[in-house]
Amino acid sequence: MSIAPNAPPSDASDLAALIESGRRVLRIETQALDALQARIGPEFAQACRLLLACRGRVVCTGMGKSGHIATKIAATLASTGTPAFFLHPGEASHGDLGMVTDADVVLALSNSGESEELLTIVPALKRLGNVMIAMTGRPNSGLARHADVHLDVSVPEEACPLGLAPTSSTTAALAMGDALAVALLEARGFTAEDFARSHPAGTLGRRLLLHIGDVMHAGTDVPRVSPDATASEALVEMSRKRLGMTAVVDAEDRLLGIFTDGDLRRALDDEQTDLRSTPVQRLMTRSPKTIGPQQLAVEAAHLMEAHKINALVVVDEAQRVVGALNIHDLLRARVV
Missing domain, CATH: 3.40.50.10490 (Glucose-6-phosphate isomerase like protein; domain 1)
Structure with a gap:
């Protein structure tokens, strides 16, 4: 029963x-x-x-x-x-x-x-x-x-x-x-840094131990074009690399500027601009915000938030482009 x-x-x-x-x-x-x-x-x-x-x-x-x-x-x-x-x-x-x-x-x-x-x-x-x-x-x-x-x-x-x-x-x-x-x-x-070293998978560990070099795109995955490339060629590079922007570099890979989705929208608003013939250097953002590969990934998150941007170019001390990342990379790394 x-x-x-x-x-x-x-x-x-x-x-x-x-x-x-x-x-x-x-x-x-x-x-x-x-x-x-x-x-x-x-x-x-x-x-x-x-x-x-x-x-x-x-x-x-x-x-x-x-x-x-x-x-x-x-x-x-x-x-x-x-x-x-x-x-x-x-x-x-x-x-x-x-x-x-x-x-x-x-x-x-x-x-x-x-x-x-x-x-x-x-x-x-x-x-x-x-x-x-x-x-x-x-x-x-x-x-x-x-x-x-x-x-x-x-x-x-x-x-x-x-x-x-x-x-x-x-x-x-x-x-x-x-x-x-x-x-x-x-x-x-x-210290908090000591604590993070024994908790690498935790939120604090990721924020204090993960560097830009750990999460950035590097090598051929970095979108880059020459200043003489047309805006349409820059757009193709942006679409291929899927970071929402492309770096504009000189012959020695030094950063001259970036061309972003925002720059593209502004160019489309100008009826006088022909994307197939206009050099990207005329439309790019000069002196963009950048970050170094040894900086913490959380610093990239703070920089993006402060300046309302979604991507960053990573440069070395000589301003040569060594990588790139966007907000989605930080989200995947659970930094934000």
Whole structure:
């Protein structure tokens, strides 16, 4: 016999109870973080010094929910200038301990401080000579006693009404991990450019790492004509290369001007202009906006926006044309 699922609450009192339950959880976890703030003291500073002095990586480890938090802390450390990885303590005692070197610092998480899997590998880590930082909710626990530095992340109560599911305690541990990562970031002088290097696929990475030379059209893909070419020949070149403009260059490929869709429209408005016979140099835009191949792609986006243009010619220091790009190239590169 199938059992129908409970119907969702519908009356106002049931809805109010759900809302209050959610708010109560946030109140309890906020109180836990307020209590944690007072414990950022000498032990925290010592933990930071040990991590800054680490010649290897930070090995973050923990079982269960503490393991999930340790995984996130490792990811945050790694992305903010402190090489780190997660080590599963259960797998560590079956061979994965070989990933740890004597140059590494161990950051061990356990709310009880008595996680059997962690305590099993502590003697091996001690024999290896690893510095250990413990993050627990019990300063007198076995893990805390074995650690070189203990960070107290105890909480007044769990948000779970049964007092069983890790809620406030995992929030406190995660916040302490963030505090460590940010303190180390600031101590190292970690910059936005440093952050971008470890996030090349992210928006910030693309904006800070992608250069014009990475996205521009080069070689025979760059539209270019001589100043003596007719406007109709320039139009053919524009259509063939599909950038909405063509560079006008001298015999040494130095930029003299550009002929754009806008220049074409203005020429068509003039009934005296014969596109088949008029030299493009008479219709081109002189002294156009240009950019260098080593500049950031995001600078091209700013330049296009500021001057209400859709394409740029890329030139070297001698004003020789080396490339071209338009707004669609920046969109494809997800710079804008």
